[in-house]
Amino acid sequence: MSTPYLEQLLTVLRFPSISTDPGHAGDVQANAEWLAAKLTEIGLGTKIYPTAGHPIVVARNAARPGRPTVLLYGHYDVQPVDPLEQWVSPPFEPRIKGGRIFARGSTDNKGQHMAHLCGITEMLSRHGDLPVNLIFLLEGEEEIGSPNLEPFLKQYQSELACDIVAISDTGMVGPGIPTFTYGLRGIACVEVTVHGPVIDLHSGIFGGSVANPNTMLARLVASVHDNEGRILIDGLYDAVRPLLDWERAAWAQLPDGAASTLELTGVPKLFGEPGFTDYERRWARPTAEVNGIGGGYQGKGSKTVIPQSAFAKFSFRLVPDQDPQDILAKVQAHFVKHCPDTVRLDVHMG
Amino acid sequence: MSTPYLEQLLTVLRFPSISTDPGHAGDVQANAEWLAAKLTEIGLGTKIYPTAGHPIVVARNAARPGRPTVLLYGHYDVQPVDPLEQWVSPPFEPRIKGGRIFARGSTDNKGQHMAHLCGITEMLSRHGDLPVNLIFLLEGEEEIGSPNLEPFLKQYQSELACDIVAISDTGMVGPGIPTFTYGLRGIACVEVTVHGPVIDLHSGIFGGSVANPNTMLARLVASVHDNEGRILIDGLYDAVRPLLDWERAAWAQLPDGAASTLELTGVPKLFGEPGFTDYERRWARPTAEVNGIGGGYQGKGSKTVIPQSAFAKFSFRLVPDQDPQDILAKVQAHFVKHCPDTVRLDVHMG
Numbered sequence: 001m002s003t004p005y006l007e008q009l010l011t012v013l014r015f016p017s018i019s020t021d022p023g024h025a026g027d028v029q030a031n032a033e034w035l036a037a038k039l040t041e042i043g044l045g046t047k048i049y050p051t052a053g054h055p056i057v058v059a060r061n062a063a064r065p066g067r068p069t070v071l072l073y074g075h076y077d078v079q080p081v082d083p084l085e086q087w088v089s090p091p092f093e094p095r096i097k098g099g100r101i102f103a104r105g106s107t108d109n110k111g112q113h114m115a116h117l118c119g120i121t122e123m124l125s126r127h128g129d130l131p132v133n134l135i136f137l138l139e140g141e142e143e144i145g146s147p148n149l150e151p152f153l154k155q156y157q158s159e160l161a162c163d164i165v166a167i168s169d170t171g172m173v174g175p176g177i178p179t180f181t182y183g184l185r186g187i188a189c190v191e192v193t194v195h196g197p198v199i200d201l202h203s204g205i206f207g208g209s210v211a212n213p214n215t216m217l218a219r220l221v222a223s224v225h226d227n228e229g230r231i232l233i234d235g236l237y238d239a240v241r242p243l244l245d246w247e248r249a250a251w252a253q254l255p256d257g258a259a260s261t262l263e264l265t266g267v268p269k270l271f272g273e274p275g276f277t278d279y280e281r282r283w284a285r286p287t288a289e290v291n292g293i294g295g296g297y298q299g300k301g302s303k304t305v306i307p308q309s310a311f312a313k314f315s316f317r318l319v320p321d322q323d324p325q326d327i328l329a330k331v332q333a334h335f336v337k338h339c340p341d342t343v344r345l346d347v348h349m350g
Numbered sequence: 351m352s353t354p355y356l357e358q359l360l361t362v363l364r365f366p367s368i369s370t371d372p373g374h375a376g377d378v379q380a381n382a383e384w385l386a387a388k389l390t391e392i393g394l395g396t397k398i399y400p401t402a403g404h405p406i407v408v409a410r411n412a413a414r415p416g417r418p419t420v421l422l423y424g425h426y427d428v429q430p431v432d433p434l435e436q437w438v439s440p441p442f443e444p445r446i447k448g449g450r451i452f453a454r455g456s457t458d459n460k461g462q463h464m465a466h467l468c469g470i471t472e473m474l475s476r477h478g479d480l481p482v483n484l485i486f487l488l489e490g491e492e493e494i495g496s497p498n499l500e501p502f503l504k505q506y507q508s509e510l511a512c513d514i515v516a517i518s519d520t521g522m523v524g525p526g527i528p529t530f531t532y533g534l535r536g537i538a539c540v541e542v543t544v545h546g547p548v549i550d551l552h553s554g555i556f557g558g559s560v561a562n563p564n565t566m567l568a569r570l571v572a573s574v575h576d577n578e579g580r581i582l583i584d585g586l587y588d589a590v591r592p593l594l595d596w597e598r599a600a601w602a603q604l605p606d607g608a609a610s611t612l613e614l615t616g617v618p619k620l621f622g623e624p625g626f627t628d629y630e631r632r633w634a635r636p637t638a639e640v641n642g643i644g645g646g647y648q649g650k651g652s653k654t655v656i657p658q659s660a661f662a663k664f665s666f667r668l669v670p671d672q673d674p675q676d677i678l679a680k681v682q683a684h685f686v687k688h689c690p691d692t693v694r695l696d697v698h699m700g
Contacts, residue, residue, distance in 0.1 A: 197615040208631035218567070
């Protein structure tokens with residue numbers, strides 16, 4: 001990367017643009033203003049749109065008929081930095097080590113949209129225009145769920161009309177492997193709570209005679225997969241669109257995904273749906289994961305309690321043609337069917 | 351209860367003798383001194399023994415040869431009162447409602463040893479002596495595991511020699527049913543942790559390809575019982591001494607335990623080992639309970655994490671002839687046998 005572009009990236013990485021923290025609202029705003037100034041400087045028509053939260057920056061070249069209109073999406077806000085003590089170097093003081101830049105937001109998402117900015121700058125400086133009608137949209141609330149993006153898109157629907165939206169809030173398969181992401185799995189979430197006794201019971205006095213919500217919850221969790229990793233919820237795979245031959249062939253040419261997953265995660269052995277490669281399992285197959293489980297006493301040592309209740313938080317990754325509402329209904333039916341009648345079940349969607 | 355005895359009990363209940371809280375050490379001491387003064391007043395030789403923690407009060411009549419020596423045990427310390435807002439009346443301001451006294455410690459254990467005190471007082475005032483050689487021992491650390499009782503017993507072993515120890519830190523089957531407890535179940539504790547990836551993973555990026563510790567833990571928990579509540583750990587029932595006919599017959603004459611457990615716990619249906627009554631399950635059969643379970647994100651909403659690890663805290667209630675070390679070894683063997691090789695297992699005893 002040439003020095004001026006590198007300096008631009010480092011400058012952007014120094015903004016502590018943490019969208020969830022009201023104390024950083026000024027930094028988020030300053031980041032937006034820096035971007036707008038730069039986009040103006042390279043010759044794009046640029047505007048900062050205030051929202052109920054953080055601003056949205058939109059830059060565009062002069063639209064010419066007959067060219068496709070491309071909307072490039074990026075976000076300039078970042079996640080909080082806690083726990084700070086686990087950072088090897090300060091999160092907003094970028095460090096370059098071994099050809100890599102270490103800073104909060106460097107890969108999510110400042111690095112990517114600043115790469116777009118470099119490309120646009122080069123193209124404009126060499127050719128005076130781009131081969132497309134460009135709408136470059138940078139928001140500041142992605143890390144908090146983009147609450148103001150949808151109303152913004154609705155309000156400016158006609159101005160933002162385009163032929164294609166390109167998002168690079170994604171990753172690369174590996175260093176030196178340019179990666180084109182053409183889809184992401186969707187998600188549906190469910191929280192399951194098993195209610196037992198009306199108060200926590202002493203396991204010495206009542207143990208053996210009432211169902212323990214922790215145990216009953218564990219059975220429900222265990223009922224979701226078979227021993228090899230297939231999901232056992234009736235109908236869950238019904239709508240799943242099969243992978244196409246060209247997709248499987250293309251992915252088979254990539255470096256060994258299983259080896260890289262083993263190395264990155266440090267697990268003793270991989271686990272997942274038989275008949276699919278690591279990439280296929282991670283990119284193209286639905287999954288059921290328990291993101292959280294809890295019940296009873298979790299402190300040090302032991303406390304002889306049979307808890308009132310226990311819960312598990314599930315998220316289901318969905319693939320093309322799976323409908324979240326349909327999946328959630330099937331998930332609920334599964335838990336209702338498998339929950340013992342010695343406890344009460346509560347299934348909370350979302 | 352006659353008014354003077356009632357007043358004595360209410361006085362004792364007003365001491366906030368919370369043994370775990372250093373801020374209440376003076377109250378614990380004051381309670382011990384009140385008891386010692388009362389025991390002296392009714393004619394017993396009484397001494398307060400300081401310990402490394404709270405004092406032990408020992409009172410005795412003059413020993414006469416040819417009589418059995420009975421050691422009566424009680425404890426005058428109480429549990430903390432948090433959460434205070436759930437108390438209907440202040441815990442150390444006893445209230446009498448519907449013939450019952452409501453105060454911290456009223457049933458654990460001040461009510462019981464004050465009943466003993468009434469009986470001894472009456473007997474001494476009427477007959478001038480007791481039919482036995484009495485050693486009345488009241489400790490102040492039961493609620494924190496009696497750390498100084500064992501050294502005390504060892505130090506004064508010969509002075510405390512006796513034919514029988516009577517403990518009434520127990521309960522009654524029901525109002526108006528005098529209850530004789532001749533045994534309590536023992537306990538053995540184990541914490542099981544399942545370790546997966548070296549860091550928490552994003553379930554959208556890695557889900558489907560690595561074993562989720564929450565799921566694997568749930569399988570281990572579910573493997574401990576069959577669907578009807580029998581424990582599936584190999585050999586766990588081997589040493590269990592069968593209930594004797596007279597015991598089963600005696601318990602069968604008690605009011606319906608199942609009905610009372612249903613009412614007290616509010617569970618939709620009882621659950622437990624087939625072939626045994628509610629009392630038998632709760633009083634005379636070994637059990638395996640998960641007192642705590644935890645892994646991953648437990649806060650509000652969802653967080654798409656595959657956690658590094660998940661744990662479950664088990665306690666096993668043991669019955670005569672079961673050896674805790676033997677049981678723990680069998681439990682460990684069970685978990686080692688059932689743990690999938692896609693995660694690492696850690697079994698911590700105690």
